[in-house]
Amino acid sequence: MHEPLFSACIRGAGAVLSLARTTLDGVQARRGKDAPLAYPETAYELPVAFGLTELRVTTLSGAGAVLDLARTLIREGATAENAMDAGAATLLAADVLGALSHENGNPYPPPSVGFVPxxxxxxxxxxxxxxxxxxxxxxxxxxxxxxxxxxxxxxxxxxxxxxxxxxxxxxxxxxxxxxxxxxxxxxxxxxxPAVIHAVNFAVRAGLTFGGIGxxxxxxxxxxxxxxxxxxxxxxxxxxxxxxxxxxxxxxxxxxxxxxxxxxxxxxxxxxxxxxxxxxxxxxxxRGIKVKWVKLPVPIAFGPAFEGERIRKSDTHVEFGGGRSAAFELVRMSPPEEVRDREITVSGTDLRGLPKGTILPLAIVVRVAGSRMQKDFESVLERRIHRIVNYGEGTMHVAQRDTTWIRISTEAVEKGFTLSDLGMMLYAKLHADFENIVDKVAVTILTREKDVAAGLSEARAAYAERDARARTLTDDAVSEFYSCTLCQSFAPNHVCIVSPERLGLCGAINWLDGKAGFEITPTGPNQPVEKGAVLDPVKGAFGGINDFVRQHSRNTVREMNLYSIMDAPMTSCGCFECILAIIPEANGVMAVNREFAGQETPCGMGFSTLAGSVGGGVQTPGFMGVGKHYLLSRKFLGAEGGLARVVWMTKEMKEQLGPALRERAAEIGIPDLVDKIADETVAVTPEQLVSHMETVGHPALSLPPLL
Amino acid sequence: MTVSPSIPTFPGRILEVTLPAGPGGSPVVVGGQNALPLLPEGDHPHAPAVGMEIRTGPEELPPALAEVIGPFSGNPAALAQKCVSGWGARFLFLSLSGCNPDAGGQGVQDGAAIVREVLAATATPVIVGGCGDEDVDGRLFPAVAEAATRPVFLSYAEEKNYRLVAGAALAYGHGVVSWSPIDINIAKQINLLLADLGFPGERVLIDPLTGGLGYGLEYTYSIVERVRLAGLSGDAMLARPILCHLGDAWKAREASDASEPGWGDSALRGRRWEEATGLACLAAGADLLVCRHPENVKRLSEAAWR
The missing domain is CATH 3.40.50.2030 (Rossmann fold)
Incomplete structure (x- = not known):
């Protein structure tokens, strides 16, 4: 069905070429074949010929050579290839015509500009x-x-x-x-015919800016x-x-x-x-994306407002937070199903609502992109929290179906609407995930029945995502991700982020690393092939060792992902908590950054310990980790796992909550959490050991650490 | 018994970069080495070069500088000539500080005109620095790139503006100084990004940000050393000549404060402060030093013996 089209292209090319030949012959007859030919104000002769052929064109006879070459590109036969080559011939011939027409400068009446210098x-x-x-x-x-x-x-x-x-x-x-x-x-x-000047402009762009000869x-x-x-x-x-x-x-x-x-x-x-x-x-x-210099919303928007809290008395409208049904969901969709910048609000909007209104809310963001992956849905969805908080007068807490959003009276008075909220999400997701997102559409629903219907769909999506997360294990993937963001102050530190060991700052998990690499391929998150599995228990991998050696500039020669005693991972300084051995107790303690006390069984508080752990140095027995690493199946695999934990701050126990108990049950010690001491039970090794003996802590019967 | 010291050999070589001169001037060529600085082993085809800074904005000069460059205040072209023919600067770093809205507020076209004047006044290689205001620099670099009558280097391209600066440099055939805030990874990344744009590597210098003595010099020292080691070890993106701008040395109170007689002569102190900063940078691996005191051109050039 393309044949008539291709034939037309080839006929057209022949017509342009004949016209160019006739015109050139006419000018040659008048001015001689050695008469100069050039566009005004360019260093690139006839740019199309300059960029695409070896021919140097400074005279009319040179232009004749271009037409001779163009002639060889026009072949019979209505194929795509012949049509495209005929197209190239057309451009060459049209550029000759263009240059001929500029003998006395721009041949066209204003406002037409002709050749662009x-x-x-x-x-x-x-x-x-x-x-x-x-x-x-x-x-x-x-x-x-x-x-x-x-x-x-x-x-x-x-x-x-x-x-x-x-x-x-x-x-x-x-x-x-x-x-x-x-x-x-x-x-x-x-x-x-002057369209050729758009073509020769583009060719000169390549010659000037593309370093092309x-x-x-x-x-x-x-x-x-x-x-x-x-x-x-x-x-x-x-x-x-x-x-x-x-x-x-x-x-x-x-x-x-x-x-x-x-x-x-x-x-x-x-x-x-x-x-x-x-x-x-x-x-x-063509993958052209629009950048917003200033968001078209009536409130100020930026990181400066991220920490802003909206108190009850300043709240005009509130969604979720246990007061109404609310959820947020990011779904990846096929490109043809997403209309970019489509922001739909269905149900009551903010304007005219009385102060203190509580409404149900559904935020569904559909994204499409050639490099988008289903795994990135959660990465984008977590960003909703920050984006909403960027607004002056908008506050966001929690995530998924526990989300809680407040809009201040001041914002509503400025005319802020839910479409503006959609606009914030639309523009910022585009900006932050430029490389992976091509289209973003936002739907916001505030009708009870719409939200209820959406909620069941959302819960199914969350469940599906959680199920996927459970299958994402260190053993199941072939690549981990590096994070070298902190090398600015810990020059030889390399974080290796695996599905079952998140970054020690707690801010970057494996999916974030993966998305980070897609967003900035030259950035701090690089894929690292695991390579040969040297020791599955300690977490020793050939590829990881090579990478760490190279990127620590030969300082860290090997690193075991699941050990604190044997070549542990280094720490920058951003760790959420520190693990330290207590030799007397044959176990490790965990102290979190927020813990202000100086008394722990190892004799040092968090800040003192941090001084000896950070800086990209391997210190066997001491390690900075993300809190959630304690819940991982790979936690200290080399040393016996969670059963090694003998002491933990009360705050950390609370933060890890039921998940810690679940994990303890999973390893067959359901009462482990109660056996782990905290600062109210023991602050010296002696107190700790005597507590462990009283409760029968399993670490006492594990192989000696030292 | 004789002990033969082990001499490290490196697989990499630093890319040779030429700072072009005008007609009759001498271009500055740096790079090309395959060994650590100042050591006898390896090839060192070009010794480090010392240049001088010319600032266009009004400023209160430290005592050590007031007496020597003070008389040229407000006349960048005259200072340029003096730097080259009087004091031996091998290149000039023209900071268009006067275009900063907080320091003179000259227009972008005024800045471009100064560039033309300086280029007309001397044939020596020139690096043109922005004013430090993001908005103004966004207009200044394209204007300077267009106004410059011969190839210069534009300083600097960083993560935020590298596309613009590189674009301006590509349009008119200039080079760029890639800048990073004492961070080897960002230094590498910005060079990678420039390479992705198709910017030719032999027109790029690395400015790792130089802290003055007592005010961050040790960080700079370590970064310069690591950039150089990485380059020599085969990291092509870091195998580039390094420029250390010693301007920060003058921001130290010790370099300028005349109210502390116990610290000795403030003029000598200031000069020495810059000299010490420059010597450390040379030892770390700098290929280009930008100083402000004429005497230091001589002293640092002597120290840069290979």
């Missing part, structure tokens, strides 16, 4: 490299509905795209009052395809010539969107009505 390219190119110009839209043809096309171009301008116009649409946009010119990054090039055609095509985030909006009927130019754009990896019916080629040729739908499709196809 290098000086403008340099200025704008900086912002393309910078990302503040997120992409390029080339709008060509004749709009059937000029108002809709104008709205689309204005949308491009709002988000900062560089816009080129060619064809009747140039005049149409002027008539619609669309602002044109360099200040608006919108260049009316001229009639349809003359004639490196493959590097140039790859630069155009991957770096120049450009797409073409073709309005109105497409004749053979327009299709040949479009084929050239596709050859360079650009997406062409037509508002007429065309046989689609996924990713390259799409048919969409002009307007928002065409704009979104083009941006999506």
């Amino acid at each position: 290098d000086s403008v390219l340099r200025k704008l190119g900086i912002f393309m490299v910078d990302g503040s110009v997120p992409g390029v839209a080339v709008v060509i043809g004749n709009a059937a509905d000029p108002a809709a096309a104008a709205a689309m171009v204005r949308h491009f301008q709002e988000i900062g795209l560089l816009v080129f116009l060619a064809g009747e649409v140039t005049g149409q946009m002027g008539a619609q009052g669309v602002k044109l010119g360099e200040d608006f990054k919108t260049f009316p090039l001229g009639p349809l 003359r004639g490196q055609a493959q590097a140039m095509l790859s630069y155009l395809g991957n770096r120049v985030k450009a797409f073409v909006c073709a309005l109105g009927p497409l004749d053979d010539v327009a299709l040949a130019i479009a084929a050239g754009a596709m050859k360079a990896g650009l997406t062409v969107l037509a508002d007429e019916a065309v046989p689609e080629i996924p990713g390259l040729l799409l048919s969409r009505p002009a307007g928002e739908e065409m704009a979104l499709a083009g941006m999506e196809a």
